[in-house]
Amino acid sequence: SAVISQKPSRDICQRGTSLTIQCQVDSQVTMMFWYRQQPGQSLTLIATANQGSEATYESGFVIDKFPISRPNLTFSTLTVSNMSPEDSSIYLCSVEDVRAGVGEQYFGPGTRLTVT
Amino acid sequence: AQSVSQHNHHVILSEAASLELGCNYSYGGTVNLFWYVQYPGQHLQLLLKYFSGDPLVKGIKGFEAEFIKSKFSFNLRKPSVQWSDTAEYFCAVSGYSTLTFGKGTMLLVSP
Numbered sequence: 001s002a003v004i005s006q007k008p009s010r011d012i013c014q015r016g017t018s019l020t021i022q023c024q025v026d027s028q029v030t031m032m033f034w035y036r037q038q039p040g041q042s043l044t045l046i047a048t049a050n051q052g053s054e055a056t057y058e059s060g061f062v063i064d065k066f067p068i069s070r071p072n073l074t075f076s077t078l079t080v081s082n083m084s085p086e087d088s089s090i091y092l093c094s095v096e097d098v099r100a101g102v103g104e105q106y107f108g109p110g111t112r113l114t115v116t
Numbered sequence: 117a118q119s120v121s122q123h124n125h126h127v128i129l130s131e132a133a134s135l136e137l138g139c140n141y142s143y144g145g146t147v148n149l150f151w152y153v154q155y156p157g158q159h160l161q162l163l164l165k166y167f168s169g170d171p172l173v174k175g176i177k178g179f180e181a182e183f184i185k186s187k188f189s190f191n192l193r194k195p196s197v198q199w200s201d202t203a204e205y206f207c208a209v210s211g212y213s214t215l216t217f218g219k220g221t222m223l224l225v226s227p
Binding site for chain 2: 004033041042043044045048058092100102103104105106107108109110
């Protein structure tokens with residue numbers, strides 16, 4: 001299994017500002033994922049981040065709004081840009097256990113973002 | 117595109133009651149199926165999974181799930197719940213590469 005930490009654990013931000021969320025894994029992984037969990041909703045995949053290549057964004061999410069960095073095999077950041085109250089969510093990163101199979105993922109504790 | 121539907125958003129049970137949470141998915145190809153659980157204040161974690169083989173799979177803490185291909189279902193069961201099973205349960209499906217979650221079921225077990 002992998003141990004994942006995220007920073008910050010929570011933040012309150014003003015609209016129009018940006019927040020960068022960090023995700024650190026205790027082992028080298030190929031694929032890292034970023035999810036959003038809005039109040040009362042399920043987890044929605046924002047993008048998949050592979051080291052050494054551009055992140056792949058899901059429908060409805062764009063790089064200008066959610067730029068992602070993946071500088072090495074244990075670290076990634078997600079920036080929520082030009083925030084609005086609709087961006088208030090829990091943001092989670094995860095990694096996949098490729099030895100187990102597609103879909104078996106380990107999740108971080110999440111970052112609870114409130115935009116005022 | 118793949119999708120997942122969970123039948124109940126909130127379930128309240130007394131200890132020792134039996135549990136069944138419904139999950140149906142939509143996907144045109146071979147799928148991997150999962151139940152994830154999030155206990156209060158903890159990370160989302162894997163409860164059980166189905167990749168192939170025996171359609172009845174067993175997970176941690178006495179949970180099991182049955183894959184019924186003809187019904188596109190993967191229902192979660194436990195014969196006797198405990199107060200410590202209070203958590204949010206997410207059904208998820210993985211096709212080619214990405215994981216799609218249902219909206220989750222909040223289970224509250226009263227002692």
